[in-house]
Amino acid sequence: MAKNIYKVSSCDYCGTENQIVRPTPFMADVPAMMCKICWDNTKEEYMNSNGEWIPKFEDGPGYEEMKSIEIINTVPSSMNPNYRMHMLAKYECLDCENSFILSKKQADEANEITCPYCRTDKIEEVALMVDSDRLEEMGCMGIHHMEEGESNE
Numbered sequence: 001m002a003k004n005i006y007k008v009s010s011c012d013y014c015g016t017e018n019q020i021v022r023p024t025p026f027m028a029d030v031p032a033m034m035c036k037i038c039w040d041n042t043k044e045e046y047m048n049s050n051g052e053w054i055p056k057f058e059d060g061p062g063y064e065e066m067k068s069i070e071i072i073n074t075v076p077s078s079m080n081p082n083y084r085m086h087m088l089a090k091y092e093c094l095d096c097e098n099s100f101i102l103s104k105k106q107a108d109e110a111n112e113i114t115c116p117y118c119r120t121d122k123i124e125e126v127a128l129m130v131d132s133d134r135l136e137e138m139g140c141m142g143i144h145h146m147e148e149g150e151s152n153e
């Protein structure tokens with residue numbers, strides 16, 4: 001299975017924070033990460049200097065997954081001031097390629113994070129997100145009312 005090359009982070013080129021970035025197409029800049037806006041702006045520059053078009057920003061492995069994570073990540077907690085969103089860190093095992101999730105608190109408190117599947121410590125943090133299940137429990141009332149209204153018609 002292809003590795004997810006994206007992560008939610010700040011762009012090393014424009015500095016915009018908390019968005020989907022992917023590794024730079026410029027070999028000289030590795031391991032810099034680049035956002036979609038910079039990626040699109042880079043296409044012509046890259047063509048001019050390298051003689052080929054870089055692929056679409058979205059074409060790398062793992063983009064769909066990251067997109068759903070980004071949506072979760074950007075839900076405004078101001079919708080419900082009493083609700084504290086849980087930050088979750090998603091990790092990927094470099095040995096067995098399974099991914100797993102820890103709360104940010106757990107992750108920060110752990111001295112060493114190991115893979116729950118194969119117990120290696122070759123772990124890479126691939127994303128930060130909020131606890132979406134709890135969010136649905138607490139924040140979906142309005143959505144349910146709308147759905148009931150529609151089905152009654």
Ligand SMILES: [Zn+2]
Nearest residue numbers: 011014035038
């Ligand atoms: Zn950027």
Ligand SMILES: [Zn+2]
Nearest residue numbers: 093096115118
């Ligand atoms: Zn593993």
